[in-house]
Amino acid sequence: MFVDEVVMNVEAGSGGNGCLAYRRESYVPMGGPFGGSGGKGADIIFKADSGLKTLIDLRYQKKIKANNGENGLGKGMNGAHSENLIVKVPVGTTVRDFDTDTIIADLTHHGEEATIAYGGRGGRGNVALATRSNPCPSFAEKGEPGEVRKIKVELRMLADVGLVGMPSVGKSTILSMISNANPKIASYHFTTLSPNLGVVKTKKNDFVVADLPGLIEGASEGVGLGHKFLKHIERTKILAHVIDMSAEEGRNPYEDYVSIRNELEKFSPKLLLKPEIIIANKMDGEKAKDNLEEFKKKINNKSVFEVTALINEGLDEVIEKLSDMVSEIEDKPLYEDDVIESHVLYKFKMEKPFTISKDGDTFVVRGDQIEKLFRMTNFNTEEAYDRFSNKLRKMGVDDELIKNGIKDGDTVRILDFEFEWTR
Template sequence: MFVDQVKVYVKGGDGGNGAVSYRREKYVPLGGPAGGDGGRGGDVVFVVDEGLRTLVDFRYQRHFKAPRGEHGRNKSQHGAGAEDMLVRVPPGTTVVDADTGEVIADLVEHGQRGIIAKGGRGGRGNTRFATSANPAPEIAENGEPGQERNITLELKLIADVGLVGYPSVGKSTLLASVTAARPKIAAYHFTTLKPNLGAVDLGERSFVLADLPGLIEGAHEGVGLGHQFLRHVERTRLIIHVIDMAGTEGRDPYEDYLSINQELKLYNIRLEERPQIIAANKMDLPEAEENLNRFRELVPNVPIYSISAATNQGVKELMYAVAEKLETLPLKPVIEEVAEVEARVVFKAEPEAAEFEITRDSEGVFIVSGEKIEKLARMTNLNSYDSIQRFSRIMRSMGIDDALRKRGAKDGDTVHIGDFEFDFVE
């Protein structure tokens, strides 16, 4: 089974909770706080394994959650950080955030790693909150929640050369004639439903050749096998454009050439600049020679090789020309631009207009939303009076209390922050 696109859910491990503890030792009557910090949650890390070729394993496991960090302990002992969750993926895997469309990682080399979901930091123990005014605080933080993401994995085959062209122009026949690959070949459209790879061995030189499903008009919009095919062309260093020069299906070879290149350009404008060699196929059939002469006049600046994949005519010369061209091109496959990973933001108490938003639902409940305040609520131990007081002070410093009053909040009104519910108190 060939699988080249799947959607999965990943979550970094939550940080361990900080501890509230005090020294209880003989002859130390005022030992003070001794609660340790929680440990860091594990990251979800994707690792390239060159032994994998498809994403089929992700069809059976679609949720990946890293372990949480250990909780802090007494005697100021910090909890241990959790181990990262390592997930193996095949070379050529692109990881895209399903909600934003940003490319998180483009993994192409064996052993390459990408952090897909970060674990949360451990909560601070009460040792961290001791001050001269409050030398024995009962405040400790819960661990920071791990990052959650819905992601799309796309596998783009890493091949040196890709065969492109309309269905039934002879791509699979050409692959079978120059490699040990045995793709399905038949006289109907879309015989090739999945990419096929083969290694071309020319003695001192060799390269990987990919036979990709045929293109039709509208492929850049997903028509036919559009996106499933075009995804793999992006990785190739060189394109062999196979054209039915005999026009056996009633199409004009030159129009085929223009249409295919237009589809490549519309899908990804960078493909317009990808080096191309034209394989004028089916030259053993009538009218092919006449069509080729006209084609050469219309396309003067692209290398054209006359071949017949069925009889092997000119195929060897084409492969040597491809090998020579590859020697002039960069070795590394084309890599996607990866979005910059934002550094973890530590909560700041300074009020900013964009830090939160207040809305009101149909039942009159005030809903306060914002990444920082919601994270703070999750990290606050609501079973501790001191922790709740600290949470209230930060809300006031952010301006949330004043903003609620301006929206009409009165004593006893219900306020939602994340998963928590509070009564507004004047």
């Protein structure tokens, strides 16, 4: 239905640098290597949490950066690994790589975790680098950079509250005032062509409000734009009727209200059973007060919120009321079947993005994504090479090669590039 979406950068921790140091003890003739290795940088892990409803917390962060591993020290001391960074997201969140659009994670149940960016491994100090042929290396490795990527986080959301009403009554204006949404607002009818979603944050809870395209008489039979969205209204928990009390467009507020309710009923009688509030907007209009009196007489004392959305007047009470209603409903779902339907999650087919075959003793890896990645990588620095192999590892290529019986020193070919595989 609606998709909450956040684009952000993530940067996993880099590995700590390996240390270059020598033993200084008079009885050890040549000294000896004494530099410890760096610790591993933190991974960034997303974890599904059923307590969260929206991506609003991520929206305020442009970038998530995890801690680096500690550098190795002298006396052979290794740097500490950095603790992984756990980021809580709502159940139903999917994460894509922004550049390739591939799905990195599809978190469908509470507690499920997925690594979004891998921390770099620590660089080896000269102790770890010592070999029989080079027992005292005069170099140490730098830590591997943490993985940096741009991601798109998506959540299929259900609006708790739907703002319904005739065109131009101020639905989008209200949404813009009470939530983080930034919908188009204009004086002509049908400014809103598809629903905008906003998250309202209160001390008590967060909830999602949608401004629906204006409804007009006949909407349930397909007149105007609204009919396309009546289905969406069916899934919101609460209806907020917005009425233009200034009636400057020659409207009759009560008739508007009745006609909207008629359209809703014609589409599905169940809609009238939803809890609703009435928002009398444009109370700054000249005749608004009189119109409101008239209106109130006709609706048998239903409570009406008087607002002037344009100057953000009266909306605090609306927010408070909606917040209370949302938390009440949360405890007892209105329609069991709707709720279940609303929790049907996007399921993505996780097709293997590559194939492995053998050409003699050479392992051949093919796949659009890998070949694209390969072509996009400039192999003149080691870092680029590391990054490439890191990505392959993450895509599961290494695991798959191991399953296919690869051993250290075997040759792998991608396009026309061959390299020696090491674990």
